[in-house]
Amino acid sequence: MFRYMPVSAMIGLTVTGLYFLAAIFAPLIAPYGMAQVVGDVWEPSSSEHLLGTDNIGRDLLTRMIYGGRTTIFIATMATILSFVTGSVLGFLAAVLGGWADQVLSRMVDLLMAIPSLILALVVLAVLPVTVTTLIVVMGLLDATRVFRLARAVAVDINVMDYVEAAKLRGEGRGWIIFREILPNALSPLVAELGLRFIFMVLFISTLSFLGLGVQPPLADWGGIVKENKDGIIYGIGAALYPAIAIATLAISVNLVADWILNRTTSLKGGRG
Amino acid sequence: MHPILKLVSQRVALGLLLLVSSSAMIFGLTEALPGDAAQAVLGQSATPEALENLRREMGLDRPALVRYVEWLGGIVQGDLGTSITNRLDIATSISSRLSNTLFLAFWAAVVSVPLAILLGLLAVRYQNRWPDKAISGVTLATISIPEFLIGYVLVYFIAVQMGWFSPLALINDTMSLGEKLHSIALPVAVLTMVVLAHMMRMTRAAILNVMQSAYIETAELKGLSSFDVIRKHAFPNAIAPIVTVVMLNLAYLVVGVVVVEVVFVYPGMGQFLVDAVVKRDVPVVLACGVIFAAIYISLNLVADIVSILANPRLRHPK
Numbered sequence: 001m002f003r004y005m006p007v008s009a010m011i012g013l014t015v016t017g018l019y020f021l022a023a024i025f026a027p028l029i030a031p032y033g034m035a036q037v038v039g040d041v042w043e044p045s046s047s048e049h050l051l052g053t054d055n056i057g058r059d060l061l062t063r064m065i066y067g068g069r070t071t072i073f074i075a076t077m078a079t080i081l082s083f084v085t086g087s088v089l090g091f092l093a094a095v096l097g098g099w100a101d102q103v104l105s106r107m108v109d110l111l112m113a114i115p116s117l118i119l120a121l122v123v124l125a126v127l128p129v130t131v132t133t134l135i136v137v138m139g140l141l142d143a144t145r146v147f148r149l150a151r152a153v154a155v156d157i158n159v160m161d162y163v164e165a166a167k168l169r170g171e172g173r174g175w176i177i178f179r180e181i182l183p184n185a186l187s188p189l190v191a192e193l194g195l196r197f198i199f200m201v202l203f204i205s206t207l208s209f210l211g212l213g214v215q216p217p218l219a220d221w222g223g224i225v226k227e228n229k230d231g232i233i234y235g236i237g238a239a240l241y242p243a244i245a246i247a248t249l250a251i252s253v254n255l256v257a258d259w260i261l262n263r264t265t266s267l268k269g270g271r272g
Numbered sequence: 273m274h275p276i277l278k279l280v281s282q283r284v285a286l287g288l289l290l291l292v293s294s295s296a297m298i299f300g301l302t303e304a305l306p307g308d309a310a311q312a313v314l315g316q317s318a319t320p321e322a323l324e325n326l327r328r329e330m331g332l333d334r335p336a337l338v339r340y341v342e343w344l345g346g347i348v349q350g351d352l353g354t355s356i357t358n359r360l361d362i363a364t365s366i367s368s369r370l371s372n373t374l375f376l377a378f379w380a381a382v383v384s385v386p387l388a389i390l391l392g393l394l395a396v397r398y399q400n401r402w403p404d405k406a407i408s409g410v411t412l413a414t415i416s417i418p419e420f421l422i423g424y425v426l427v428y429f430i431a432v433q434m435g436w437f438s439p440l441a442l443i444n445d446t447m448s449l450g451e452k453l454h455s456i457a458l459p460v461a462v463l464t465m466v467v468l469a470h471m472m473r474m475t476r477a478a479i480l481n482v483m484q485s486a487y488i489e490t491a492e493l494k495g496l497s498s499f500d501v502i503r504k505h506a507f508p509n510a511i512a513p514i515v516t517v518v519m520l521n522l523a524y525l526v527v528g529v530v531v532v533e534v535v536f537v538y539p540g541m542g543q544f545l546v547d548a549v550v551k552r553d554v555p556v557v558l559a560c561g562v563i564f565a566a567i568y569i570s571l572n573l574v575a576d577i578v579s580i581l582a583n584p585r586l587r588h589p590k
Contacts, residue, residue, distance in 0.1 A: 113294050113572075114565045115527040118545075122298055125549040125557040126305045202418050206531055209420050210546050225420060229535075232428050240428060243421035250416035258412075 005259065012255030019068060019249050026069040032059040035217040042228075042236050051241055055227050060238055063219045067242060070220035072249075074135055075200035081139030082196060086146025087189060091177045093147070094154035105151070108144045116141045117206065124212050134213060138203055142196060149192055153185040160184075194257025198250045205246050221246050280577055287573040291566055295344060298561045302554055303336045343558070352559040357551050362559045366544065370563065372443065373533070373540035376456055377525050380463035385518055388468050392475025396483065407476070411469040419528055423462045423535035431458060440537045459536045466528045467521040474520075478513035482506050512582035519575030523568045 005013075022029060032038050037057045038049070045052040051060040093101040111119070120137055127133050157163060163180050171179075207213035208222030216223065221242035228238035326332075332339075346353060352362035395404045414422075430436055443452050482488065483506060491501045530542030537543070541560060548556035 110290070110293055110297055113290050113569055114298070114561075115523075115568055117527050117530060118561055118564045118568075119298075119301075121530075121545060121549045122557055122561045123301055123305065125552055125554055126302050198416060202416075205418055206420070209418075209531070210534055211550055212546070222418075225424070229424065232424055233432060237428060239424055240421070243418060243424060247413075247417040247421055250418075251413060254412060254416050 008255045009259035012252040012259070015248060015252035016256060019245075019252075020072060022065055023069040023072040026065045030062040030065045032062040035219075036062075042231055042234075042238060052238060054224070054238055055231065060224075060241065063224055064221070064242060064245060067219040067221045067224050068245060068249075070131075070214055070218060071201060071204060071222070071246070074131060074138075074204045074214070074220070075197055077135045078139040078142065078200045078204070079193065079197045081135060082142040082146055082200075083189070083193065085140065086143035087150040087182075087185075088177075089143070090147040090150025091154045091181050091185070092173075093151045094158050095173055095176055095181070101151075104147070108147050111141065111144045112148075116203070120203075120207065121210075121212065124207070129212060129215060131214065131218075134204065134207065138200060138207075142199065142203075146189075146192065146196065150185065150189065153188050154181050157181050157184050191257060191261040194253050194260065198253050198257075201246060201250055201253075276581070279580060283573060283577055283580070287569060287576075291569050292344070294565045294569065295347070295562050296340065298558060298565065299340050299343060300336075302558060303340075347559075347562065353555040355548075355553055355556050357548075357553045357556075362556055365556075366541065366559060366563070369539060369541050369544050372538065373529055373542065375443075375452070376459055376463070376533075376538065376540060377522070377529055379453070379456060380460045380467070380525055381522055383460060384464040384468050384471065384521075387464070388471035388518075388521075389475055389514065391468075391472045392479060395472065395476040396479045399480070404476075407469075407472060411473045414465060414469040419462060419466050419531040420535050422465050423459075423532060426458050426461060427535070442537065443539065456538070459532050459538055462532050462535070463525055463528055466532075467524055470524070471517055471521045474517040475514055478517065479506070479510050481513070482510045485509070508582070512579040515578040515582065516575045519571050519578070523571040526564055526567050526571075 035058065038059050039053045039057045042053060042055065049059050049061065051064065054060050054063055089104055093104040119141060123137050124133070127137070158181065163176060166176055166180050204213055204220065205222030205225070208220050209226050211226060214220040214223050216227070224242040225239045228236070231238050232240075343353065350363055352366065354360065355362055355365070391407060395407045398404050431438060438455060443455050447455070488501060488505055491505045492498075496504070529540065530545065532538070533540045533542035534546055541563065545557065545560035545564070548560065
């Protein structure tokens with residue numbers, strides 16, 4: 001599987017892996033405590049503080065490592081939520097058909113008629129902003145896209161002979177969805193997984209940057225950009241590091257997703 | 273009625289229906305979720321009596337449906353309600369901000385649309401050679417980069433290090449057009465970069481798709497000059513997808529503008545919305561949300577109608 005891996009996918013996989021490892025082992029590799037003030041405001045980088053310090057004198061490298069942990073955790077959980085909700089409802093709509101399909105599809109149309117960021121802002125204006133709320137709001141808003149994909153794929157599979165056979169055999173809906181449709185719909189869904197994850201990383205970073213995501217003192221990449229953005233005017237680039245981290249993570253995941261997409265589609269004999 | 277007119281009016285009616293239902297959804301979301309405007313004003317520690325009084329004063333004790341109908345009726349007449357934090361009329365505070373945002377989005381569109389179509393054509397002309405590859409590489413990068421990174425990189429290098437522009441895009445009515453344009457140059461550049469790659473790639477795909485059709489080959493084979501092939505056969509067929517691409521990206525600008533306005537502290541709708549969400553000023557959030565939704569839905573509607581008009585095949589859906 002890895003023998004014919006293109007260089008770009010290899011780079012993508014390595015960088016993504018490093019970010020995930022750093023996220024998992026954050027308390028072990030971070031040189032200081034997450035909210036520990038260890039120096040002056042916006043110290044330049046030195047041997048003690050590799051990336052310098054932030055707007056209130058915390059070690060920036062430490063903040064970045066813990067920030068990555070929060071960002072990646074929220075993005076991963078929201079992606080999982082979005083996939084589970086979106087694909088189960090999508091498969092259900094395809095299998096049930098009729099009015100259930102109509103109701104679900106029109107609801108999704110309605111949700112998608114408004115940009116997710118605007119809808120998220122409206123919801124966050126009334127809900128208390130906690131990590132759980134963020135994951136649920138982001139996951140459910142994004143589930144609409146997974147729903148469309150899952151439904152489209154499942155509608156095609158639902159008319160296949162083996163599904164007909166299973167129905168005639170008298171299998172229940174649960175069997176049809178999880179044993180017949182799911183295995184066959186997996187490859188397009190997996191290819192979409194990477195893109196949804198990137199979207200989640202950008203989404204949570206944007207919300208935190210706007211001050212409506214992860215709340216201080218908890219660090220996340222978008223929040224670190226917000227905390228340090230005032231330094232930019234004085235020529236201090238502290239806000240650029242987390243922004244670059246977001247961009248490199250997103251590009252790496254994209255490279256891997258592209259490779260998976262090419263692989264899964266070439267298995268089926270080209271994109272169709 | 274003329275069949276096209278009928279189809280277009282159907283689409284407009286559908287768009288209006290979508291608009292009304294999305295306003296209901298926005299209103300319903302703030303209604304159904306725990307916490308309301310009174311709670312937001314008084315905070316979590318408010319006594320039940322104080323909440324009760326404020327709810328009565330704000331009219332929140334009446335049924336949600338009645339308030340929704342009143343609210344919607346107000347919007348139709350241009351009355352967006354009053355802010356709960358500063359008690360100002362929302363319509364007056366929004367109007368100048370809306371025109372600022374439209375001003376920013378307009379210039380971003382003026383720069384990005386022709387540039388994207390030109391670069392898309394270049395990518396088709398040099399297909400699979402280096403200009404094409406460079407364009408797809410840049411596309412991948414800009415899709416993955418958050419808007420605020422592009423914004424701060426430009427601020428850091430161009431505004432702070434070079435000192436060509438101000439890092440803040442502050443505009444007011446006393447400025448001349450030239451001054452305004454100078455001060456919004458950086459936000460326009462960011463918004464252009466945000467939508468350019470996407471628009472370019474989709475334009476490229478649209479034109480390539482048309483150029484590979486059998487009728488283009490026929491036109492070439494029957495001896496038409498390449499200019500005539502493009503003018504008579506390729507262009508009319510490529511126009512619908514290109515307009516759709518342009519409209520979708522203009523709709524995307526509506527969202528991009530929120531972040532870019534915060535980066536450049538630009539006095540527009542996006543900044544206004546974000547401030548209102550932070551202050552939990554629900555009436556302002558509702559008003560801004562509905563305006564953003566209306567702009568987004570109408571741009572999508574225009575894209576839909578233009579593609580119906582440009583492509584006769586879409587007029588007879590099977």
